[in-house]
Amino acid sequence: xxIKSCGTVFLICWLLTATGAAEVDSNVTHxxxxxxxxxxxxxxxxxxxxxxxxxxxxxxxxVCFNVDREGRTSRxxxxxxxxxxxxxxxxxxxxxxxxxxxxxxxxxxxxxxxRTFRFLLDPVAIEVPDADSVDVEP
Amino acid sequence: xxxxxxxxxxxxxxxxxENDGHWRAYSNRALIYVKLxxxxxxxxxxxxxxxxxxxxxxxxxxxRMLLDATHPVxxxxxxxxxxDSTEGVDEN
Numbered sequence: 001x002x003i004k005s006c007g008t009v010f011l012i013c014w015l016l017t018a019t020g021a022a023e024v025d026s027n028v029t030h031x032x033x034x035x036x037x038x039x040x041x042x043x044x045x046x047x048x049x050x051x052x053x054x055x056x057x058x059x060x061x062x063v064c065f066n067v068d069r070e071g072r073t074s075r076x077x078x079x080x081x082x083x084x085x086x087x088x089x090x091x092x093x094x095x096x097x098x099x100x101x102x103x104x105x106x107x108x109x110x111x112x113x114x115r116t117f118r119f120l121l122d123p124v125a126i127e128v129p130d131a132d133s134v135d136v137e138p
Numbered sequence: 139x140x141x142x143x144x145x146x147x148x149x150x151x152x153x154x155x156e157n158d159g160h161w162r163a164y165s166n167r168a169l170i171y172v173k174l175x176x177x178x179x180x181x182x183x184x185x186x187x188x189x190x191x192x193x194x195x196x197x198x199x200x201x202r203m204l205l206d207a208t209h210p211v212x213x214x215x216x217x218x219x220x221x222d223s224t225e226g227v228d229e230n
C-alpha cells in the first residue's frame with residue numbers, strides 16, 4: 001500500500017515533469033566553401049540523440065553520399081564515426097537534405113559528396129538567485 | 139496542478155524505512171529531491187539506487203534531471219561541408 005502510494009505520487013510528479021519537457025533546440029553552425037562539387041539547397045539539421053545528451057556524450061560523424069542531377073541524396077554511408085549513437089541522426093539528416101539541381105549542360109562529376117557533423121555540448125552557466133530575491137522566514 | 143512533494147517524500151521515507159533495498163523508492167525520492175532543489179540528497183539517493191539496480195532506465199532518467207540541474211548543457215551541432223575534412227574519399 002505504501003509502495004503503491006509512493007509510486008502514485010511519483011507518477012503524478014513524473015507526468016508533470018514529462019509534459020513540461022520540450023525538445024531541446026540545438027545551436028547550429030554550417031561551414032561551407034566554394035570548392036564543393038555541389039551546392040547545398042536544403043540542409044536538415046540532425047537531432048542531438050537523447051541518450052547522448054543524457055550521458056553528456058559528444059561526437060563526430062562523417063557521411064559520404066551521391067547526389068543525383070536533381071539534387072537528391074543516395075547511397076549514404078558513414079565514413080567515420082566516433083560513436084554509433086550519432087550515426088542514425090546523421091544519416092537521416094542527409095536523407096532529408098537536398099542540393100542545387102544541375103543545369104542543362106552540367107554533367108555529374110561522379111565524386112562522392114561528404115558532410116561532417118559534430119555534436120558538441122556547451123556548458124550553460126547556472127543562474128544563482130539574487131540574495132535579495134530569496135524569501136527568508138523570520 | 140499537483141505538487142505534493144512533501145507527501146510523496148513522506149511515503150518514500152516510510153518505504154525506505156522498512157526496506158532500504160528498494161531502488162524504486164530511492165529513484166522516486168531522488169526525483170522529489172531534484173524538484174525541491176535538494177541536489178546533494180538527490181545525488182546520495184541516486185548512488186544508492188544505482189548500486190542496487192545499475193541498469194534501471196528510471197534511475198538514468200532521474201540522473202539526467204539531476205545533471206540538468208547541476209551541469210546544464212546546450213547542444214551545438216556543426217555541419218561541415220568543407221573539402222579539407224573529406225580528403226582521401228574515394229570516387230564512385
